[in-house]
Amino acid sequence: MTDIAHAARLVAEAPCDGPDGPSGSALAAALRHGGLLEASLTLEELFQALVAIGRASLSAGRLFEGHVNAVKLLNLYAPEQRPDGLLGIWGADGPDPVRIEGTVLRGQKLFASGADVLDHVVVTARNEDQVQLLLFSRPQLAGRLFPEEWQVSGMQATASGRCNLDGLSPDHAVCIGGVGDYLIEPHFQGGVWRYGAVQLGGMQALTAITAEQLQQRQQEKAPLQAMRLHRMVTACETARLWLRQAAQAVERPEATADDAEASILARLLTAREAVALMNAMDEALGAASFATAHPADRIRRDLSFYIRQANPDGLALGAMARILDTPALRERWIG
Template sequence: MSFPFEALAACRAELEAEASANDAQAVFPTHGLMRLRALGVFSAALPLAFGGCWPDAAPEAATGLLRLLRLVGQGSLALGRVVEGHVNALRLVSRYGSPAQCAAIAADVREGALLGVWVTDGAHPLQLEQTAQGLILRGQKAFASGAGHVTRALVTARTQAGTTVMLLVAVGQDCVIHPSIGGLSGMRGAGTGQCDFAGLSVAPDSLIGQAGDYLRQPEFSAGAWRTIAVALGGIERLTTVLREQLAARGRAQAPAQQARIGRALIAAQTALDWTRRAALVATVQDRYEAGDITATVNLARIAVERAGLEVIELLQRGLGLSAFIKTNVAERLTRDLATYLRQPAPDEALCEAAAWFTHRDLPPTEAFP
């Protein structure tokens, strides 16, 4: 099946308007979520055999999903975070789950299920206990995007044997949801909250893969390309806002402003080039060594982060104080992008990638169309 990219692009302004309207009260974009579901966004990344849009582990899968995530990010980074988490969960189940688990989750998604990946522990880390009554989850997950809206969450839990396992659990009435952690300046619409599993009973077939699979390389690092694809959309949108607002104020012809526009366009294109390289290497993994995949995606993370921070600075310098007025969409976009770019361990990612490529070249992607 083909994906309706034009229809997704056409609703960008609608997604952006909802994001702005919801920002002050940190309201989750339920209308945008329904629009994306109706367009097939949440089923597009399913394996092709289960109704997805692209062949597995093929260049078309990389470029297609990259385009989808970019477009969502251009409309709403908060929704982009939710979509990226959903796709991440699908990928992990597809890679490590059994055929029966893959078929079951595909059926759930086609019926409207929203997935998430919640791996950050709260004050009480999530534990999986074997009791006389069966398997029980106790503990919390924090920074859970889409809390209160995700229907199935892929979580990591510590076992009594000291190993870490993945489980796909239904998020229902047996879970205590705290829908907002409060205090975030950006990405306020992503529904980032906390979930207390409060002694939730889980079936043995909720376990996905083997102990240690979540941290297994290169998949653990490779999945970050989808995060930066959403950030790329935000960078591109912010670059467009800079151009449009300078032109509307009659300032786009000033040499200093033209220089800012030019630098922003360069930064956005650099982010696109690195994201495309990371997407191809991470998706078509059989052509590359694991170390090449991990290191390439880590370099792309840093390149996109730097591009985003540069565009934020260029916009704020170019628009001046108007970029800090809350009624200006640029103000929310810069907060959302700055928050979204705060991915974990950037220094470690950069140094590890640099060490890997000190004595070897970047893997080629020129053979792809």
């Protein structure tokens, strides 16, 4: 049985060898030694693992969530092709989207999380008007990865730089599933509950820091401070309930495309609750928590960045359009 607490503790104790805490290499090493990458987890265990790793480090949680995503896609569409090691998936395109043109790939991937540490990566490539999944090993991408271009204030350790696939033959990759499989629901946007579970871990970490510091200051019984801490606690629990409901709906064997809306709504709610939680924390802890050495500072920056990925406005608009246009969804969510 995998010890989730032990795996999370390894992440939390990773050496601070980077410019903003533990580096991606240190976090990846902790994930590899923790035993979660190869573990067969129940849905409840997976939920707990995502939250626990996110609570220990949001950057590590992002890497772990990407691994889980890649493994799920491989299990769905090419179980015999699953490699060992730390996996990830890169789906974000920039001005030059990755596409298959004849016998070569063109374009570049952005937000390539773990560009400096992944062993294998699944990338999305346009094939005419559909999407094909391609699996590459790290050696195949030698000289094509630019993690140093990741210059942001939050989630620095994910090293989510650029990957240049221009000129590479798709024949060098392993095709995962058929053209268009990647976008099939509820396995596409339906999987965003996993983002939210990692973010919930960061929310819990900030709540624990706030509670501890208010007690150290002997302010925990001050009415305004107690009210702020109460808001943080209820934000965590609200997000947890929505995310667990979404996970149970999306991951059941008989799940349908309509179940993806539960995951999307839960992910969006988690972001809103995270904002409310951080506002309450800022009021409770004051200016002191903005010192770079304060335990809340990096988590705040990481969480503030993480909840903006990826395209939450597009998710919300798409979800509401489908809910309004689909009688069964309208009945479920509006009544």
